[in-house]
Amino acid sequence: MSTRDHAPVSIDDHLERVRSGLDRVEAPDAHAAAGSGDALLVDIRYAALRERDGLIPGALVVERNELEWRLDPQGSHRLPEAEGHDLRVVVICNEGYASSLAAASLRQLGLHRATDLVGGFQAWRAAGLPVTPAP
Template identity: 85%
Template sequence: MDELLERVRGGFERVEPRDAYDAVLAGDALLVDIRYAALRERDGLIPGALVIERNELEWRLDPQGSHRAPEATGHDLRVVVICNEGYASSLAAASLHQLGLSRATDMAGGFQAWRAAGLPVT
């Protein structure tokens, strides 16, 4: 699994929590939280993040898909995928690249790193 993560992460530049926060404030990124409901209930939410469970991610973010979220505005959308600790999100970002979302990435350390950095959580 480590080799797979290393390989997929080579296809994009991961972002640190503070950089993700700054990108959202600048209007340059959409945060997408793929954690499952129990983790969101236990640990909280990142204000403004779009919650899409992992099993629906591609359906909801494909800009040409019939089930896309309103936020899925185009293939140039910068998506920052967030999971709990930054592993599943790397695989999810790689999958989004396969859909043509070339600016998709993930956040190193996931939600836990976001919270540890003292960034907003509700």
């Protein structure tokens, strides 16, 4: 079946559909989950944003174009943190849009607890949660 057999969908509709399958988390809940060891925070923002705005302490930085390869528990290029499909991953982008799409992609790899941070890094910072300058 070719893509011509499917009706076009806007990015807003696609994003809404993707988010309906995620248990998205607010910044304070993501902070608590990471602090208790219940979640791995994964920052997918590009380098210029990390340099400009800083880093979330303890978050794993994985560029968006490497995310699936680094977090696939069965992948040959996985990071040590990608220990299994039960891993709760909270993906963080700048404002919470690209992270929703990234979390959905991780779910397709079997990471059934993958989700994202509502509002992204900007919501984290606005909540007054810890941020450190980029090196």
